[in-house]
Amino acid sequence: MFLGTYIAIGVALVGFAVVSLINARRQKKAPVGDLEFPGPALIPWVGRIHDLPIDYMWLKFKEWADIYGPIYKTRMLGATFIVISDEKMAEELLVKRAKIYSDRPQIRSLFDSKSTHGSMEYLPLMGRNQYWARQRKFSHAYLTEAANSQYRGIMQHEVKRFLNRLVENPDDFCFSLEDMASKIMCTLTWDNPDYSVYCAKSAWGLLTQMSPAGPITNILTPLWHLPLFMNPWKKAEHKRHDEQQGWWMERLMTVKADMAKGEARFCWTRQFLETEKTNNLSGDYEASSVIGMLALVGIFTIGGPLHYFLMAMVFHPEWQKKLQQEIDSACGGEMPNFSDSPKLPILRACIKETMRWKPNVPTGVAHEVEADDFYKGYFIPKGTRILPLDWAFLRNAVKYPDPENFRPERWLEPGWPTYQEPLTVYPNVKGMSSFGYGQRQCLGQTLTQDELLIACGALAWAFNMKKKVDPVTKQEIDIDVNKSNSLLIVKPDNFEMAFEPRSEKKKAEIVEQWRVADIKDQAERKAFLEAARAKYEKS
Numbered sequence: 222m223f224l225g226t227y228i229a230i231g232v233a234l235v236g237f238a239v240v241s242l243i244n245a246r247r248q249k250k251a252p253v254g255d256l257e258f259p260g261p262a263l264i265p266w267v268g269r270i271h272d273l274p275i276d277y278m279w280l281k282f283k284e285w286a287d288i289y290g291p292i293y294k295t296r297m298l299g300a301t302f303i304v305i306s307d308e309k310m311a312e313e314l315l316v317k318r319a320k321i322y323s324d325r326p327q328i329r330s331l332f333d334s335k336s337t338h339g340s341m342e343y344l345p346l347m348g349r350n351q352y353w354a355r356q357r358k359f360s361h362a363y364l365t366e367a368a369n370s371q372y373r374g375i376m377q378h379e380v381k382r383f384l385n386r387l388v389e390n391p392d393d394f395c396f397s398l399e400d401m402a403s404k405i406m407c408t409l410t411w412d413n414p415d416y417s418v419y420c421a422k423s424a425w426g427l428l429t430q431m432s433p434a435g436p437i438t439n440i441l442t443p444l445w446h447l448p449l450f451m452n453p454w455k456k457a458e459h460k461r462h463d464e465q466q467g468w469w470m471e472r473l474m475t476v477k478a479d480m481a482k483g484e485a486r487f488c489w490t491r492q493f494l495e496t497e498k499t500n501n502l503s504g505d506y507e508a509s510s511v512i513g514m515l516a517l518v519g520i521f522t523i524g525g526p527l528h529y530f531l532m533a534m535v536f537h538p539e540w541q542k543k544l545q546q547e548i549d550s551a552c553g554g555e556m557p558n559f560s561d562s563p564k565l566p567i568l569r570a571c572i573k574e575t576m577r578w579k580p581n582v583p584t585g586v587a588h589e590v591e592a593d594d595f596y597k598g599y600f601i602p603k604g605t606r607i608l609p610l611d612w613a614f615l616r617n618a619v620k621y622p623d624p625e626n627f628r629p630e631r632w633l634e635p636g637w638p639t640y641q642e643p644l645t646v647y648p649n650v651k652g653m654s655s656f657g658y659g660q661r662q663c664l665g666q667t668l669t670q671d672e673l674l675i676a677c678g679a680l681a682w683a684f685n686m687k688k689k690v691d692p693v694t695k696q697e698i699d700i701d702v703n704k705s706n707s708l709l710i711v712k713p714d715n716f717e718m719a720f721e722p723r724s725e726k727k728k729a730e731i732v733e734q735w736r737v738a739d740i741k742d743q744a745e746r747k748a749f750l751e752a753a754r755a756k757y758e759k760s
């Protein structure tokens with residue numbers, strides 16, 4: 222870095238510190254007579270940034286919850302956080318008072334993440350504004366409609382490809398697993414699974430950019446305000462942003478061009494373009510963004526539980542066995558289908574317990590408060606960020622005895638606090654605290670539930686999932702279940718394991734099922750195109 226850059230950084234930091242100190246002095250104090258939230262002692266301006274680790278931040282938040290209680294306050298570089306680790310309290314604030322608890326904080330290292338200035342790009346990060354309201358409605362309609370019709374066939378197709386890839390190249394499973402999730406989303410959005418690799422890369426680019434563990438400018442926020450010519454973070458974000466938006470727009474334009482020739486099959490983009498006049502989005506740019514965003518979200522969210530399900534199976538062969546027995550008897554030897562769900566409580570329990578054991582949004586997603594408020598005698602000023610700490614909710618030993626361990630029986634056996642009947646319906650993952658709260662609750666719950674059911678069911682139907690044996694030392698290769706990234710949405714670090722087809726017959730079946738599915742898909746695409754071209758030529 223140039224000397225000038227260091228000087229500018231220094232000036233920016235000092236300037237920011239002065240402004241923040243002035244703001245801190247001006248900051249609203251709890252009205253006299255009202256309680257101050259408990260919480261760790263705070264250093265002016267810095268708050269607790271000095272001892273809040275970037276890695277596995279949720280563990281520190283939980284540690285503080287164990288000391289300061291289920292609701293406490295902390296500050297980081299000028300922002301006030303209320304951290305909640307009691308589900309009832311989260312509901313009281315984020316659901317019952319959703320009217321003023323549903324905004325989002327600004328993410329420093331994204332341009333206009335809240336869409337305050339009309340960028341309309343990132344639905345989950347938007348403030349509670351008009352763009353958010355209409356995009357939420359739009360996405361909700363698509364995810365619901367898709368649940369009823371389109372995506373189930375797409376999921377089954379991609380799961381068959383995934384199993385075949387595991388037979389052909391088992392060591393590449395971390396890639397093929399995420400690629401499966403990406404292909405499902407790329408087919409739903411643009412009817413083209415070949416976009417999957419780029420789309421997944423783009424998804425992680427955005428997720429990194431918005432996470433506290435991403436660019437330093439999300440923590441040392443003043444650095445973001447350095448002039449562009451000496452600001453590598455802003456330059457990098459310009460590049461990432463422009464590429465991503467350009468790619469999303471290109472996808473929409475490709476579908477539009479195909480539609481003009483009658484060559485576009487069903488996908489969300491075609492659906493948008495057909496109903497453009499009746500839906501209330503502002504046009505192509507906004508539509509390309511909301512659709513592109515859904516594609517990205519469906520990749521980095523579902524990847525986490527899929528990875529952790531594999532780990533759970535490796536470490537709990539007894540549950541793997543029970544699961545395989547359940548699938549074999551309930552599905553008559555076939556790969557599980559959506560309609561088998563009522564007969565597969567053990568599968569649903571293993572999936573739900575995976576999401577409880579290793580929640581993949583462990584800190585929760587922050588809501589920002591839009592007006593001064595009081596809760597249990599405590600003052601919550603406007604602008605406070607509320608963090609529903611999912612890691613703590615799911616480690617509540619009263620609701621989840623033996624919380625550190627993978628115990629699917631807590632969903633299956635009477636006597637456990639979480640047991641619920643009928644087992645044809647429960648357990649299921651919808652409504653888990655992991656999907657958030659109130660007006661901002663996750664829109665992808667049905668899609669998640671269906672994809673996990675089909676993918677995890679297929680894995681248990683097809684393979685014995687085991688530790689891998691090192692070919693040289695002949696020792697089993699260990700897996701560290703506690704190592705992951707520390708982004709807002711978590712997945713474990715790549716690990717090694719083995720996928721042993723449960724029999725030669727099954728192996729042949731996996732290969733054959735994919736061969737047939739692939740031929741059918743290609744034939745359908747070809748027939749559609751030929752029919753469209755014939756029609757076009759006639760007209």
Ligand code: HEM
Pocket residue numbers: 344345346347357360515516518519520522523526581582585586587588655656657658659660661662663664665666668669
């Ligand atoms: C394991 C899977 C998933 C988890 C754990 C998860 C979790 C979450 C969480 C915690 C939020 C924020 C809720 C809040 O602020 O209170 C959220 C929002 C959202 N999720 Fe998911 N999600 C998952 C999968 C999906 C999928 C597959 C999609 C769609 C393809 C999706 C679409 C969305 C959208 C659009 C929002 C923004 C809602 C808004 O801001 O109004 N999610 N999700």
